[in-house]
Amino acid sequence: MGRANVVAEVTGTVWKVETESGATVGPDDVVMLIESMKMEIPVLAAGSGRIAEILVKEGEMVQEGQTVAVIAT
Numbered sequence: 001m002g003r004a005n006v007v008a009e010v011t012g013t014v015w016k017v018e019t020e021s022g023a024t025v026g027p028d029d030v031v032m033l034i035e036s037m038k039m040e041i042p043v044l045a046a047g048s049g050r051i052a053e054i055l056v057k058e059g060e061m062v063q064e065g066q067t068v069a070v071i072a073t
Contacts, residue, residue: 015040
């Protein structure tokens, strides 16, 4: 079993986590929303699998390129 990192594409604040550890996701499913410059930017699953870990909480600041979740593929 492999692992795929879910990465924030922008710097901003985690506005809403749309899934939880253990949930099954497919390619391009929304894992969370990041608020940046008054816009809600979706963070998408990197592939199919199960959410192994969510590394951030709602309200937390994230940086562009930061791993925010891990998918077990």
